[in-house]
Amino acid sequence: MCLGVPGKVVSVDGQVALVDFFGVRRETRLDVIDEAVGPGDYVLNHVGFAIRKIPAGDIQETLSLYEILLREAGGDMMADDVRGEIEASRDAAPEEAARA
């Protein structure tokens, strides 16, 4: 429940953004973020809400960490948490990895 997972904003519709989390796209609410976000920005997502826009210079570092967590073999709780956070959304339509 506690992790924050970074994702890339694909589109924004009012208070809801479509965000790409390592190839899984899902909706994230923008009610509590303190900066304007638009397509291409990266946000830190916590239980379905964006809580912070990730500064451009830090994106690579933050993403690599999660890439690694995602690839970790099963039985790793931290990786499980990240995977759970990303996959938990029921309405999510898994799509092709859209990573740059």
Next chain:
Amino acid sequence: MPETLARDDVYELKFRDPVKARALTAAIERVLDEIGRDRVSVMHVCGSHEQSIAKFGLRSALPRRLSVIMGPGCPVCVTDMPEVDEAVALALDGKIVATYGDMLKVPGTAMSLAEAEAQGGRVEVVYSASQAIDLARGTDEEVVFFASGFETTAVATAAVVLQEDMPANFSVLSAHKYIPPVMEIVAEMPGTNVEGFLAAGHAATITGSAIFERFVERHGIPVVVAGFEPLDILAGLLKLVELIRDGSAEVANTFPRCVTAEGNRVAQERLWRVFRATGGNWRGIAHVPNGNLRLRDEFAELDARLRFDIDLKPLWGHAPHKLLQSCICGDIMAGVAAPSDCDLFGNECLPGNPVGACMVSNEGTCKIWHQYGGHPEL
């Protein structure tokens, strides 16, 4: 990340970068030499920190003189039994209880939510507070969102509560907890001897690092905000022992990529518009003044505690699980005991069949130690 790097290279590079890690531990060692005592104890209050520390074996890489204790850093573990009982009672009473998956196995007085479900109770796992609302929109039945988590997660609940066109059959049973006050409790506990805190990065994203200024002033011990990669943690620990050495009680932020001094003001405003801090028990720890987040009076209509007459008596007729009486989770989270001090650890108490809450959650100390083989040399 460049595709040309093999997984193992990246792994080394980011997580274990042995050169950097060694440089950091050597620096910590030097500072401890300068301090010159044979024990320096610090506490972190983040389950994600503990996962990194245990997983990457940081404790064994760190000088033995430095004791890194995990405090009450997991919201699931500190959810009090009566709070679980309330959710169980509602589920058994036919309300749909929506909650985060981590909460299912947390023991209540008579049973956990998972057990209530097995007995015909209505329980739905949600990933987000918005999903709980969607659930309510799709039915005429009462949906109660059993909301747990620290302030970071409470912000999401607040945002949902503030949404317009709230379905009339939706309510919130808040078990949200607020971290700063419990640091005060732990700092004052006899026998804890915590000389500095490593504060949790994600919670501070919302509250800002400045929230710890008052604590530092009052208790005269330093607080360092740190991220949860191993190198982040080592860097945070280095800063912390430096501050201890210099006798400077101040707040330092070694996680600037996610945390600013003032935090996320929009989120704070939402949080405090919806919630007020009130005293309450944290499981196994103590009564924590201002440690619980409850809905403000303006949102009384949405408060499941007010909407329903929750009858706990049938549950309290049962004595709690006998083994639960020997669970020492509280001492572990207060930093005066380790999981290996518990007779049940790895015997009667296992992740598949947890006795105490610390064995339930992925952020619980007992579960983490069980998973990663514990700590050889505390």
